Amino acid sequence: xxxxxxxxxxxxxxxxxxxxxxxxxxxxxxxxxxxxxxxxxxxxxxxxxxxxxxxxxxxxxxxxxxxxxxxxxxxxxxxxxxxxxxxxxxxxxxxxxxxxxxxxxxxxxxxxxxxxxxxxxxxxxxxxxxxxxxxxxxxxxxxxxxxxxxxxxxxxxxxxxxxxxxxxxxxxxxxxxxxxxxxxxxxxxxxxxxxxxxxxxxxxxxxxxxxxxxxxxxxxxxxxxxxxxxxxxxxxxxxxxxxxxxxxxxxxx
Numbered sequence: 001x002x003x004x005x006x007x008x009x010x011x012x013x014x015x016x017x018x019x020x021x022x023x024x025x026x027x028x029x030x031x032x033x034x035x036x037x038x039x040x041x042x043x044x045x046x047x048x049x050x051x052x053x054x055x056x057x058x059x060x061x062x063x064x065x066x067x068x069x070x071x072x073x074x075x076x077x078x079x080x081x082x083x084x085x086x087x088x089x090x091x092x093x094x095x096x097x098x099x100x101x102x103x104x105x106x107x108x109x110x111x112x113x114x115x116x117x118x119x120x121x122x123x124x125x126x127x128x129x130x131x132x133x134x135x136x137x138x139x140x141x142x143x144x145x146x147x148x149x150x151x152x153x154x155x156x157x158x159x160x161x162x163x164x165x166x167x168x169x170x171x172x173x174x175x176x177x178x179x180x181x182x183x184x185x186x187x188x189x190x191x192x193x194x195x196x197x198x199x200x201x202x203x204x205x206x207x208x209x210x211x212x213x214x215x216x217x218x219x220x221x222x223x224x225x226x227x228x229x230x231x232x233x234x235x236x237x238x239x240x241x242x243x244x245x246x247x248x249x250x251x252x253x
Contacts, residue, residue: 003249004201005145005162005220006237008065009112011049012040012071012225021224026052027126028234030250031059031220033110033143037093037191039073043094050098059250060099064091065112068159072181073113081128084115087097088132092217095137095221106164108229108251109133110143111150125162130157141251146216147175162219162251165200167193167233170222173208192233192238198220207212220251 010026011034019040026032032053035041041049053060063072067087079087081089084146099106111129112117118125126149133140134157145148146163154161168187170178178185187193200206200218208214223233241248 002201002245003247004218004241005030005059005251006223006234006241006248007033007061007164007220008223008225008230008234009033009035009110010047010225011035011063012186013045014040014042022049022052022225024231025225025234026058026201027056028231028238029058030248031061031108031143033061033063033108033112033222034095035060035112036064037097038067038087039069039071039092045099046103047098048093048144050095050102050104054104055193059107060095060104061108061110061141062092062095062106063110063112064115066087066112066115073115076114076118081124084119084125085128085132088129088246092136092140093134097157106137106140108141108143110164114148117177119150120131120145123149123153126150126153127157131145133157136158143220143251145176146218148244163217164207164220164222165197165199165216166220167219167223168180168227168229170209171214172226173212173214173218174198175214178209182205186227188229190236191230193233194236197237197243198240202244228229
């Protein structure tokens with residue numbers, strides 16, 4: 001039976017500012033990427049999100065980003081590889097502490113936002129992320145854009161890597177995500193999003209924004225927790241997977 005991990009970026013509230021529907025979404029996904037305080041989240045939110053992951057048996061992952069609360073980690077920052085490595089390690093350490101306190105393992109690491117996209121293209125940056133993860137715990141799974149430099153560098157570093165596709169994002173012909181500033185970058189129609197995901201999982205292909213069919217490998221499917229249709233997408237994906245005989249399960253540890 002075909003299996004797929006369904007993940008969501010959550011734990012992104014900050015102080016009195018609430019983002020996402022964590023309590024409703026976490027029971028419906030197999031993995032949770034938890035913001036670590038740099039682009040979103042705070043210690044109380046991190047602790048609560050880890051507790052929800054434990055309650056609903058979702059795999060907990062660190063979601064480190066650039067130190068950019070105002071820009072939600074989606075703005076390009078000119079950090080050196082050494083600075084990126086330190087920032088990633090700092091954030092993993094913070095979330096790992098909450099996981100340890102809750103009595104659950106930290107399973108994976110998925111960079112956030114601009115860091116994710118830059119590491120997908122830049123081998124030096126990707127290497128810094130991978131080395132930072134390996135030095136903390138070589139058993140952690142690196143979750144990154146399918147076919148990206150981050151996947152390649154993680155494997156080169158001896159780490160397990162899971163290739164990720166997106167329900168709500170459009171693709172360029174080279175397999176990278178269309179920049180959010182461009183028209184058509186976000187997939188907002190639920191039927192279109194679900195159809196694209198099923199195609200990626202079953203056939204390993206997706207139509208790029210240019211119309212060209214490109215190859216992708218889908219170990220995990222992401223829904224952005226800050227999207228207005230995040231809960232709807234997660235519900236419909238679960239239904240579609242059941243109808244297609246696809247089991248939703250966490251990444252193999």
